[in-house]
Amino acid sequence: MAAVETFYDVIRRQGVTRRSFTKFCSLTAASLGLGSTGAARIANALETNERTPVIWMHGLECTCCSESFIRSAHPLVKDVVLSMISLDYDDTIMAAAGHQAEAILEETKQKYKGKYILAVEGNPPLNEDGMFCIDGGRPFVEKLKWMAEDAMAVIAWGACASWGCVQAAKPNPTRATPIDKVIYDKPIIKVPGCPPIAEVMTGVVTYITTFGRLPELDRQGRPKMFYSQRIHDKCYRRPHFDAGQFVEQWDDESARKGHCLYKMGCKGPTTYNACSTVRWNGGVSFPIQSGHGCIGCSEEGFWDKGPFYERLTNIHQFGVEKTADEIGMAAAGAVGVAVAAHAAATAVKRIMSKDQDH
Helix, strand or coil, rough: CCCCCCCCHHHHHCCCCCCCCCCHHHHHHHHCCCCCHHHHHHHHHHHCEEEEEEEEEEEEHHHHHHHHHCCCCCCEHHHHHHHEEEEEEEEECCCCCEEEEEEHHHHHHCCCCCEEEEEECHHHHCCCHHHHEEEECEEEHHHHHHHHHHEEEEEHHHHHCCHHHHHCCCCCCCCCCCHCCCCCCCCCCECCCCCCHHHHHHHHHHHHHHHHHHHCEEECCCCCHHHHEEEEHCCCCCCHCCCCCCCCCCHHHHHHCEEEEEHHHHCCHHCCCCCCCCCCCCCEEECCCCCCCCCCCCCCHHHHHHCCCCCCCCCCCCCCCCCCHHHHHHHHHHHHHHHHHHHHHHHHHHHHHCCCCC
């Protein structure tokens, strides 16, 4: 019987040195936030674990998730696709087509039952029995359920698979539906964004293939390692927000100085994603750094929540120009109000207590 082929076996055969392998493990551990022992754990797993087959299917979408994925820098997508996983099916980048491609699905489903990952880009439309998206001669929703039956886990790539995205925008004539509203009996990892960050996508796959389990998820099914903080929390413009320095009009003096874009409609304070830390294009930039406010594309229903550029004017901040005395006076006034409110509440409680005694 042939020995199980591991990730390490493949990269060594490709000429990758031990030093490069160790560096790869260190970078991956750092991006996943696994701590000082993470690199050793990843190295051990990749030296011993069998490669994980991945089936990548496409529903209603624009292929922006695939475009993002193939531009991953840490790790390089070639390392993920060609070495770490066995990408057995992806009709966007695979050479096979037609009956030959469909045969791969059948083979993977039977040979790796319960062991393969089903990655889904886009969503299934349910109206008119799914006839708005036909894949391989049958409705995509039917094919999706069929492949999910024997999958180890399902990854919902992007806002389309996670929430429905613009296909599900009101009035949603095709009944475009998120993956978790169709698949009920499999663990589903949501990796939202339009598209998701490339390193977030490869990081999720790396974690599953390394440890053989799903990463810790938040209550919405998103990996906490990438979606536990708001973009606002680590945004480099955050000090300007705290100081009350905002862009009032596009290309005004504040915009040229890089002040906060919140008044211009930036959704960074309500959006959970790793954009401000991992960033895009190999860590070079992200929308806010490029001068455009966040539109909240990793949050549910962002497409139906009003104009992206709606101006907000009810922000009250001290501002850096305020002196310590002025801030102290304002704080003292706030404390005075709080003390008065506390005294009033205490008096009411006493009266109520006396009434109960009587």
